[in-house]
Amino acid sequence: xxxxxxxxxxxxxxxxxxxxxxxxxxxxxxxxxxxxxxxxxxxxxxxxxxxxxxxxxxxxxxxxxxxxxxxxxxxxxxxxxxxxxxxxxxxxxxxxxxxxxxxxxxxxxxxxxxxxxxxxxxxxxxxxxxxxxxxxxxxxxxxxxxxxxxxxxxxxxxxxxxxxxxxxxxxxxxxxxxxxxxxxxxxxxxxxxxxxxxxxxxxxxxxxxxxxxxxxxxxxxxxxxxxxxxxxxxxxxxxxxxxxxxxxxxxxxxxxxxxxxxxxxxxxxxxxxxxxxxxxxxxxxxxxxxxxxxxxxxxxxxxxxxxxxxxxxxxxxxxxxxxxxxxxxxxxxxxxxxxxxxxxxxxxxxxxxxxxxxxxxxxxxxxxxxxxxxxxxxxxxxxxxxxxxxxxxxxxxxxxxxxxxxxxxxxxxxxxxxxxxxxxxxxxxxxxxxx
Numbered sequence: 001x002x003x004x005x006x007x008x009x010x011x012x013x014x015x016x017x018x019x020x021x022x023x024x025x026x027x028x029x030x031x032x033x034x035x036x037x038x039x040x041x042x043x044x045x046x047x048x049x050x051x052x053x054x055x056x057x058x059x060x061x062x063x064x065x066x067x068x069x070x071x072x073x074x075x076x077x078x079x080x081x082x083x084x085x086x087x088x089x090x091x092x093x094x095x096x097x098x099x100x101x102x103x104x105x106x107x108x109x110x111x112x113x114x115x116x117x118x119x120x121x122x123x124x125x126x127x128x129x130x131x132x133x134x135x136x137x138x139x140x141x142x143x144x145x146x147x148x149x150x151x152x153x154x155x156x157x158x159x160x161x162x163x164x165x166x167x168x169x170x171x172x173x174x175x176x177x178x179x180x181x182x183x184x185x186x187x188x189x190x191x192x193x194x195x196x197x198x199x200x201x202x203x204x205x206x207x208x209x210x211x212x213x214x215x216x217x218x219x220x221x222x223x224x225x226x227x228x229x230x231x232x233x234x235x236x237x238x239x240x241x242x243x244x245x246x247x248x249x250x251x252x253x254x255x256x257x258x259x260x261x262x263x264x265x266x267x268x269x270x271x272x273x274x275x276x277x278x279x280x281x282x283x284x285x286x287x288x289x290x291x292x293x294x295x296x297x298x299x300x301x302x303x304x305x306x307x308x309x310x311x312x313x314x315x316x317x318x319x320x321x322x323x324x325x326x327x328x329x330x331x332x333x334x335x336x337x338x339x340x341x342x343x344x345x346x347x348x349x350x351x352x353x354x355x356x357x358x359x360x361x362x363x364x365x366x367x368x369x370x371x372x373x374x375x376x377x378x379x380x381x382x383x384x385x386x387x388x389x390x391x392x393x394x395x396x397x398x399x400x401x402x403x404x405x406x407x408x409x410x411x412x413x414x415x416x417x418x419x420x421x422x423x424x425x426x427x428x429x430x431x432x433x434x435x
Contacts, residue, residue, distance in 0.1 A: 001170045002062055007163060012056045019052050020045075021433045042069050063163045064156065067187040067275045071152035074283065076174070078192055080425075081290045082145040087418050088297035089138035089203075093411050095304040096131040100124035101404055104309040106397070108382045109224060110320050117320050120385040121395040123224075123309055124404065126213075131407050133206040138414060140199045148192055151176035155186035158274045175428045184274040193286045194268065197261040200293040204257035207296055211251035214307070218244045228306030246299060253296045260289030321357055321379040322347055324388060325369075332371040342368070 003013035023045060026032040034044045042061070049057030099105065105124035110117040151174055154160065154167030160183040167179035180186035217224035227244055235241035267282040322343050329339035346368045350356060357379045365376025380388060386395040393399060 001166050001173070002059070004169060005164050005166055007062055007165075008059060012059065015053055015056055016049065016060060017433075019049055019057075023048055024433065040066065040070075041073075042066055063161045063165045064153070065158075065187075067157045068152045068155040068183075070279075070283070071155070071187050071189070072174075074190075074193065074286065075148050075152065077287075078196055078290075079145055079148055081294065082141045082196060083418060083421055083425075085203075085290075085294055085297055086138045086141045086145070086414070088294070088301060089134045089141070090411055090415050090418065091301045092297070092304055093131045093134050093138070093407065094415075095301055096127045096134070097404060097408055097411070099304070099307070099309065100127040100131070100400075104311075105400075106383070107309060107311045108386055109312065111395075119320055119323060119389070119395065120382055122383075122386055122397065122400050125395055125400045128400070128403050128407060130206070130210045133209070134203075135407065135410060135414070137199065137203045137206060140202070141196075142414070142417070144192060144195045144199060147195075149177040150180045150186075151178070152180055152186035152189075154179050155183035158187055159183055173428070173432060175424065188271070188274040188276075188279070190264070190268055190279065190282060193282060194261070194264050197257075197264050197286060197289045200289055201254075201258040201261040203293055204254035204296070207300065208251045208254035211247040215244050215247050215251065218242070218247075224310055224312060226308045226310060227303070228308075231303055231306050246303060250296055250299060250303070253292065257289060257293055260285055260292070264289075321381065321385055324380055324385060325357070325377060328377055329369060329371060334371060 002008035003010050008016075023032060032044075032048070034041060035047070038044050038047055046057060046060055049060055051057070100123070105122060105127070107123040108120050109123055109126065110119070111121045111126070112118050151167070151171035153170045153174070154165050171177070171179045180189070214225050214227075216222055218227060227242070227247070231244070231246045232242040233245045235243065263285045264282055267278055267285065271278055325346075326336065326339040326343045329342070330336050334342075346360075346364075347357065350360060350364075358381065360376075360379075362376050365372060366374060369377065383397075387397065390396045390398060393403065
């Protein structure tokens with residue numbers, strides 16, 4: 001841009017680009033150590049250029065301020081970090097779908113409300129709840145990333161520049177739609193930082209939910225999942241223990257990530273325009289928050305992959321078919337609220353005798369529910385019960401399978417979009433280095 005605007009001779013521009021490309025290669029190989037005495041990465045780059053090229057290196061910051069450079073860095077960082085997290089989230093959805101579409105997907109477990117056994121459902125339906133949540137997280141990150149359309153470069157410290165810069169050209173070189181239309185907004189806007197950290201906080205909630213469920217399922221009381229050896233630890237005293245420590249650490253991330261989101265909002269609250277050094281503290285919050293959520297996602301995919309789901313007794317157990325009994329009465333003209341009360345009383349009377357619905361005798365049925373006829377009622381269990389609920393999004397395999405297909409198609413579309421974005425970024429870098 002400086003060459004294009006006659007602010008830098010073409011020969012010096014080529015020399016700067018050549019040396020910048022070399023420094024870029026060194027940085028990728030971790031061969032470009034930063035000197036803390038030079039304050040920041042920009043001064044380190046400038047010092048390295050000046051050491052190699054003399055005063056030509058000192059021409060690089062022409063028309064620029066560290067304020068608009070830092071703001072541009074943050075936007076570029078977010079574009080890359082959010083894309084990487086999208087990819088990890090989509091990979092986790094794919095792993096959950098692999099389990100739900102496998103033979104274990106048709107295992108039948110009682111679902112729960114209030115952590116009490118509710119209605120029988122397929123494991124696939126439970127796994128797909130988490131898949132939907134992580135897919136929404138990925139879509140949320142994609143939305144934030146797509147909103148990063150404007151480039152702060154050219155805003156200078158606060159009010160632009162009297163030099164004949166071309167911010168439109170630099171914005172397009174960096175893959176943006178264009179520059180900010182307000183230079184003060186460009187150097188002070190941190191909305192995307194807040195949105196990214198809030199999205200990370202909600203992601204933490206979803207991670208915590210899956211981890212909590214699977215921690216419970218790994219206990220002998222539930223015995224529904226077994227983690228791979230790499231994801232459990234033993235006790236310092238009890239050799240038999242398989243403690244789900246890594247899932248527990250994932251569960252803890254909800255609190256930590258929520259803290260980063262609150263911190264960023266607190267830092268920005270009440271700041272006067274435009275740039276303030278407070279934003280430097282916010283930068284650290286953003287970097288650390290994004291690093292934590294990225295690390296959590298790097299653990300999530302192999303954790304899901306390592307899980308082995310276990311079948312459990314899915315016969316006509318407990319009283320989870322009570323809803324179907326009430327519905328059977330409804331089909332015989334009994335108002336649902338009345339049927340609900342009668343079934344509750346019936347279940348309670350059985351439990352007082354140490355029994356459940358499957359233990360009821362023919363006489364029990366005919367006395368309590370004469371509407372059902374002399375044969376009484378046969379409580380459905382396991383898959384038979386799950387298959388009774390065929391409403392949209394319900395527990396029957398037809399509905400669960402439909403949900404699988406929708407999720408699979410959504411993941412494929414999203415993954416193709418991330419691949420296209422990767423190719424676009426690679427082309428931009430290649431063009432910049434070749435220039």
